[in-house]
Amino acid sequence: MNHPFGKEEAASQKQLFGFFCECLRRGEWELAQACVPQLQEGQGDIPKRVEDILQALVVCPNLLRCGQDINPQRLAWVWLLVLEKWLAHEKKLLPVVFRRKLEFLLLSEDLQGDIPENILKELYETLTQGAVGPVPDGNPRKESCTHHLSSEAISVLWDLLRQSPQPAQALLELLLGEDDGTGLCHWPLQNALVDLIRKALRALQGPDSVPPGVVDAIYGALRTLRCPAEPLGVELRLLCEELLEACMTEGSPLREERLLSCLLHKASRGLVSLYGHTYAEKVTEKPPRATASGKVSPDHLDPERAMLALFSNPNPAQAWKVAYFYCLSNNKHFLEQILVTALTLLKEEDFPNLGCLLDREFRPLSCLLVLLGWTHCQSLESAKRLLQTLHRTQDPGCDELLRDACDGLWAHLEVLEWCIQQSRCCKSLLNLPGQVSTVSVQYS
Structure with a gap:
């Protein structure tokens, strides 16, 4: 084939x-x-035409010519990866809907025997379309972005x-998609899941036999829930209370460790915090309180006293668990709360409780507390008791610089104590009657 010269x-x-x-x-x-x-790397409109073709291969897999060893959905997935690499080279993002639709089609291959065809079609329409739906109490102006599923579809799920x-x-x-940070997206489906979980929890505590797989269904539904930092409505608060009650019931098949592992994911941080607050209220024997909007009441026990009570528990695992929930519900880092509690005890010169608080896991903080609390000592005796309580020269977990600084403070205290003793001795000598008369005779 002849080509124009230079082209x-x-x-x-x-x-x-x-x-x-x-x-x-x-x-x-x-x-x-x-x-x-x-x-x-082509010139002209060739790259744009190729990109359009790649998108068509992903969007319309049923039009592809496939062999017996591969179906259209799997072939479209191969081209999805090619398109994703193409867009990454162009510094573009792959539309999320492309991947979600294709993932649904691949997943539906394994679910055709478990889900009726009409339900699969309804779920696919829910995935690809958005509709306005009702929202929780207290947010009448906001809109949901999920198509309503029928009761039959919810039951099948x-x-x-x-x-x-x-x-x-x-x-x-x-179906729930990515969390948008508000918790409003896909609320109708989430609300239906919450209702089903609560219904299953009541069935677990009832006298009738529970159908097989209910516990696994509860765990699975909890893994998929999305919850904003500020939980919406009272439904989630009631769910946390019922989950806690079910875990504490003797003989319950629910295990709190597994339940928490289901909640500990990025989109469910608000639900973990809400559960932790409910747990902290239960342990501290305060009645649960919630506002009309479902937000947690800010009333708490005194933080310092609460932390001291928690770590006075002879069971370390229980103490850590309650402390984690307590700090989570108060938006405090537990180390920060421990330092604040220790400084409060130091100011009150409550050295027995201070030593008890820092006697186990927090022993490496002892020397740091000496330096932080040194200026709060009101007397020489207070400073001595502080060092006697917290300064452990043989503690391998203590930082060497902090230990040396505490050694220096201890040496200063010894010098100061010696000076005070010498001063008292001099005063006592000057106050003796015989010494006073002798001195007066010499100068008379």
């Missing part, structure tokens, strides 16, 4: 683009993929959670 490169790229299209028509996918890197928890969780995560 060989452009003609070669055009010919490569034609070969790329021919490979797609024939279903020669490996050869077509091999052409993509060079076409991305719950049954799937009982029978096949992992595929059901993957499906729910696709």
Whole structure:
């Protein structure tokens, strides 16, 4: 083939683009993929046309020519990865809807025997469309961005959670999508899940036998919940109270450790905090209180006294657990709260409790507390008791510089104490009657 002089490169790229299209028509996918890197460096409108073709391959997998060893959805996934790499080179982001739709189609292959065809169609429409729905109490102006699922679809999802928890969780995560930080997105589906969890919790405590898989369904549903930093409505607060009650009930099949592992994910931080506040209220024997909007009441015990009481518990695991929930509900770092508590005890010269607080895991903080609290000592005796309580020269966990600084303070105290003793001796000598008369005679 003859090419215009000086335009060989452009003609070669055009010919490569034609070969790329021919490979797609024939279903020669490996050869077509091999052409993509060079076409991305092409001139003119070739890169744009290739990008449009890649998007079409992902969006319309049913139009692809597939062999017996691969179906359209899996082939579209291969081209999705190619498109993602293409867009990354162009410093663009792959539209989230592309991946979500394709993930749903791949997942639905394994669920066709468990979910009726009409329900799968409804779920796919929910995934691809948005509709306005009601929102929780206290937020009448905001709108949900999820299509309402029918009661039949919700029931099918719950049954799937009982029978096949992992595929059901993957499906729910696709339906709920990414958390937008407000907790309003997909609220109708979340509200339905919360209602089903609470209903299952009541069934666990009832006299009737519980259907198999209910506990796994509860765990699976909790893993998919999204919750903002400020929980919306009273439903989530009531859910936390009922979860806590179920875990504390003797003979309950729910295990709090596993329940918390289900809640500890990025989109559910608010729910963990709410559960922690509920737990802290229960342990400190304060009645749970919530406002009309479901937000947590700010009333707490005195933080210093609460932390001291927690770490006076002879059971370290229980103390750490309660302290974690307490600090989480108060938005405090536990080390910060320990230091504040220790300084408060030091100011009050409550050295027995101070030593008890720093006697176990927090022993490495002892020397630091000596330096932080040194200026709060009101007397020599107070300073001595502080060093006697907290200064441990043999503690391997103490920083060497802090230990040396505390040694220096101890030496200063010894010198100061010696000076005071000498001063008292001099005063006592001057106050003796015989010495006074002798001195007066000499100067008379």
